[in-house]
Amino acid sequence: MSGIKALVGLSFSGAVGLTFLLLGCALQQYGVYWPMFVLFFYILSPVPGIIAVRLSESHGDSSSNSFKELAYFFTTGIVVSAFGLPIVLARNSTIAWGACGLVMTGNIVIFLTIFGFFAVFGSGDELSWDEF
Template sequence: MAGIKALVGLSFSGAIGLTFLLLGCALEEYGVYWPLFVLIFYILSPIPTFISRRVSDDDSSSNACRELAYFVTTGIVVSSFGLPIVLARHNTIKWGACGLVMTGNAVIFLTILGFFVVFGGGDDFSWEQW
């Protein structure tokens, strides 16, 4: 039952994050859909961690494959926060839209982190469920 509550909570927070992203694009005063390119980063960010957990066999705290996955994931997350700033500095989007997209980024990435914390730590969990 706790897994269902966690899944519902994570999906609710993901919906809140996507709402912030869409508000940054679709409000009448902003009206530019360039910030939707951060969806690519949302899709790419968990992939290195999934691969490293699948490939590495030992559960030690330091593993070269896992460290590389953390490095690549960090690059993807920083890029997703950098894209709206670059678009706002170039006057492609307004700064208000940049703030909404950055808020959506924070909520979405905390949701992804919450998924890994809730569903990735137990021994009874298997990746074949997903």
């Protein structure tokens, strides 16, 4: 039952993060949809970690897992790019600074949601995605 509660909580926080992103795009004083390109970063951020877990399982465990370290590096680059895109757009006067703030708030909430999902369902101990 706690898995259902965690999933509902993560869904709610994801909806809140996407609401901030949409507010940064669709409010009348902003009205520019360029920040929606941040959605690509949301989709790409878990991919290196998933690939590294699969590769490390097939190659066995070692004391220093280079696959996971490389995945952390690529994931960090993706997350930093997601925070950098609205700043670059705001500095170029493509979007307003208020829209940049809303998109940054949405980024924080969405990336914490993604991290929370993998923290709750990625451990594989007592609570896993296979239960659903």
